[in-house]
Amino acid sequence: MVDGAKSVLELLTSEYEVTHLIGTRAFFENNDDLLAKLNMHQEIVTEKQLSTISALKTNDSVLAVARYLPGEPFKLETGEYCIALDRVRDPGNLGTIVRIADWYGITKLVCSGDCTDFYNPKVIHASMGSFTRVVAYYGHLKSLLAGQTVYGTALQGENVHHLVFGNGGIILVGNEADGVSEDLNSLVSTWISIPRFGAAESLNAAIATAVICDNLQRMR
Amino acid sequence: MVDGAKSVLELLTSEYEVTHLIGTRAFFENNDDLLAKLNMHQEIVTEKQLSTISALKTNDSVLAVARYLPGEPFKLETGEYCIALDRVRDPGNLGTIVRIADWYGITKLVCSGDCTDFYNPKVIHASMGSFTRVVAYYGHLKSLLAGQTVYGTALQGENVHHLVFGNGGIILVGNEADGVSEDLNSLVSTWISIPRFGAAESLNAAIATAVICDNLQRMR
Numbered sequence: 001m002v003d004g005a006k007s008v009l010e011l012l013t014s015e016y017e018v019t020h021l022i023g024t025r026a027f028f029e030n031n032d033d034l035l036a037k038l039n040m041h042q043e044i045v046t047e048k049q050l051s052t053i054s055a056l057k058t059n060d061s062v063l064a065v066a067r068y069l070p071g072e073p074f075k076l077e078t079g080e081y082c083i084a085l086d087r088v089r090d091p092g093n094l095g096t097i098v099r100i101a102d103w104y105g106i107t108k109l110v111c112s113g114d115c116t117d118f119y120n121p122k123v124i125h126a127s128m129g130s131f132t133r134v135v136a137y138y139g140h141l142k143s144l145l146a147g148q149t150v151y152g153t154a155l156q157g158e159n160v161h162h163l164v165f166g167n168g169g170i171i172l173v174g175n176e177a178d179g180v181s182e183d184l185n186s187l188v189s190t191w192i193s194i195p196r197f198g199a200a201e202s203l204n205a206a207i208a209t210a211v212i213c214d215n216l217q218r219m220r
Numbered sequence: 221m222v223d224g225a226k227s228v229l230e231l232l233t234s235e236y237e238v239t240h241l242i243g244t245r246a247f248f249e250n251n252d253d254l255l256a257k258l259n260m261h262q263e264i265v266t267e268k269q270l271s272t273i274s275a276l277k278t279n280d281s282v283l284a285v286a287r288y289l290p291g292e293p294f295k296l297e298t299g300e301y302c303i304a305l306d307r308v309r310d311p312g313n314l315g316t317i318v319r320i321a322d323w324y325g326i327t328k329l330v331c332s333g334d335c336t337d338f339y340n341p342k343v344i345h346a347s348m349g350s351f352t353r354v355v356a357y358y359g360h361l362k363s364l365l366a367g368q369t370v371y372g373t374a375l376q377g378e379n380v381h382h383l384v385f386g387n388g389g390i391i392l393v394g395n396e397a398d399g400v401s402e403d404l405n406s407l408v409s410t411w412i413s414i415p416r417f418g419a420a421e422s423l424n425a426a427i428a429t430a431v432i433c434d435n436l437q438r439m440r
Binding site for chain 2: 092096102104128129197204207218
């Protein structure tokens with residue numbers, strides 16, 4: 001289920017198969033060129049009706065229902081970077097990380113089975129349409145990351161401002177409170193840190209992911 | 221009002237004058253050394269009682285009430301950087317920006333009068349204790365920023381990866397949807413952008429602030 005005009009318009013031009021479109025009269029009138037070409041079930045409702053079925057507190061335009069994309073096995077191409085998430089539980093954080101990945105040209109996310117669901121409506125909403133361009137693979141991180149170059153994020157690691165990244169690999173981001181699980185330590189090739197100039201104890205997981213992606217891409 | 225053990229413990233060792241402390245028996249027992257030295261009103265309640273008065277959905281430890289710090293006029297020291305926020309409305313974003321500022325050693329935030337309130341409990345909570353080390357100045361940005369070196373953030377500006385920052389100034393971050401107000405354009409010395417490597421339309425205001433602070437501090 002995808003809520004809001006921005007996300008739904010991105011969904012309609014993506015690979016996803018949309019089965020239902022439920023929107024206000026204004027939404028259908030404003031987008032009649034696009035919608036005339038589409039043949040999924042379309043239904044006009046009032047803003048009040050929409051808000052009762054939407055996952056958002058307020059949704060004054062449209063929601064869509066789409067089929068999951070068919071799952072494919074995870075594979076990292078030569079020279080490719082992706083982000084792995086270990087127990088990231090907050091849907092807002094996951095959605096924001098999807099948007100960050102999309103900004104920095106990273107199209108694959110590997111998630112431990114106990115990360116929040118990629119298709120949680122709050123994740124979809126926070127990704128601001130980027131969920132249509134980033135694929136998430138859920139599974140056992142130990143198997144998915146085995147044999148790859150893994151950059152683990154931690155409070156004590158090599159300074160990301162001076163690090164020379166290799167030719168592809170995985171940025172591993174840990175749980176919001178605990179960081180990376182101990183049982184993944186043996187998979188980490190290099191621990192990396194964001195240098196601190198003030199007194200905050202830590203950075204939010206999504207913020208840290210953005211800063212590391214920025215450092216990665218500026219050096220490549 | 222400050223919710224949660226982490227934030228309250230930071231509050232108790234800060235400049236703020238705490239007037240009330242309302243917590244569970246477990247909180248008081250776990251922190252008896254610290255609390256014995258303090259003489260504000262202390263009250264033991266159950267977790268259920270605490271949740272009914274807390275601004276958080278769940279608060280299982282403590283909340284505190286403190287007096288506002290006395291306001292002082294905003295002044296930027298030679299060589300100092302600060303962050304200015306134009307109409308940042310989301311309390312989670314503001315709190316996260318406070319935490320980012322604290323991480324990067326920036327201790328002053330200048331906020332337009334229509335930014336969300338620094339003392340909103342959601343801001344305090346999202347700052348993870350950093351509100352005790354960062355001071356916010358609210359007012360008319362046109363007057364507060366006049367005569368300063370202002371780096372405005374925009375989607376089209378100088379690439380922050382190549383920019384040479386000067387000796388102090390203000391990073392101006394705009395509203396989540398609209399960016400920086402047009403009536404502030406004339407104050408901006410340099411427009412700066414974060415380079416995009418993928419397809420997302422934009423980055424969240426807090427994410428952009430973090431990436432710019434990281435670039436600023438790595439170059440200084």
